[in-house]
Amino acid sequence: MNGRCGRKAQGWRGLGCGRRMTAPREAIYQALSEMAGHPSADEVFQKVRAGRPGIGLATVYRNLELLRNGGHIRLVDAGDGKAHFELNHAAGGGGHHHHLICRRCGSVVDYMDFEREELELISKLEKHLSRKYGHQITDHDISFYGLCQKCAAQGSKR
C-alpha cells in the first residue's frame, strides 16, 4: 500500500524488504512457515533454536516485528497475553482466514467458511470506513470467542 518493500521481491529475497537478508531472519521465517497453527514468539524461538543453537530470543522478536511490518506474517491475539504469529498468505490473496478462539484453553481454530459473503462485506466496509473516517486500512481481524467443544463439555462454570 504505502511504502511496502520498494524492491523487486524475487521469491525469498522479498523477506529482506530493503534490509539485509540474514541467516537468522531466514531461519525464523522458515521455522514459522513449518509450524502448524499460531505459535507464540517463544515457540518460534524454541523451533529456531533447535536448528540454530546460538540464536537469541531478542532476535526472534525483532525479526517477527520486521516481518510483520513487511506484511509477511500476521499477529494473532489468542487472548492469552502472548503474541502469536502466522504466515500472511493473504498477502498473496491466497488462504486468508479468521479465527475461532477458546477462552478457556486458548486453542485457535482457523476457518474460511462463507468466504464470498464475508469478503464482500469486508471490502465494502473497508472502503466505506476509509472514506468516512479517513483511515488508511491495511488489515483486519475477525475472531469469534467462546468455548471449544472440549472445554464446553468439561462443565459450564470454571
Added chain:
Amino acid sequence: MNGRCGRKAQGWRGLGCGRRMTAPREAIYQALSEMAGHPSADEVFQKVRAGRPGIGLATVYRNLELLRNGGHIRLVDAGDGKAHFELNHAAGGGGHHHHLICRRCGSVVDYMDFEREELELISKLEKHLSRKYGHQITDHDISFYGLCQKCAAQGSKR
C-alpha cells in the same frame, strides 16, 4: 449463555453476579462507565483512585476480570500490549460496535455502520461455526487496522 449469573439481576445488583457486592467493585464499574473511549486497566485505576484514594491496582484488575466474566464489560485489544476495557452495551442488545485501530498511535475509533448487514452475516456465521466446530460462541471481535487520518498524513514510512 452457560452459567451466567444465576441470580435475579435487579438493576445494579447484577454486577455482583452471585458474588458479594462491594463498594470497590461498584466504584470500578462506575468509573469505567463514566470514561469515554477504551481506557486501560491503569487508566481505570487512576480514575477510581481519584474518588477512592485507598484502592489498589490489583483490586481493579481482579474486578475488571470479574466484570468481564460476568459479561458486563468487554476487553479491547488496541495492540499496544495493554488491556483496554469498555462497557458491554451489547449485552443489552444495544450499542454494539466494532473498532478501527491505528497501528501508529494506537487510537481506537468505534463504528456502527452497516449494522444490519454485519449483524446478519455475523449471526449466520456464529450459528454455522457453532454447528460445524462444536464451539460455544459467546462473543466476537471485528477490528480494522491501519493508520488514522492524522498518522497517515504524517508520512508513510517510519
Added chain:
DNA sequence: TTAACTGCAAACACTTTGCATAGAT
C-alpha cells in the same frame, strides 16, 4: 568499509499472586 544485525543480559511494563485484614451476608 560501514551500517544494519546479532546475542546476551539487564531493564521494562503490565499483570498476577500471597497474605493478613476488612467487610458483606
Added chain:
DNA sequence: ATCTATGCAAAGTGTTTGCAGTTAA
C-alpha cells in the same frame, strides 16, 4: 460467624533495549 474481597508489596511474564562484536552489502 463465615468466607469472600481488599490492599499492599513482591513475584511473574512476555517483550524491549543497550551495547560490543559480527556480518551482509
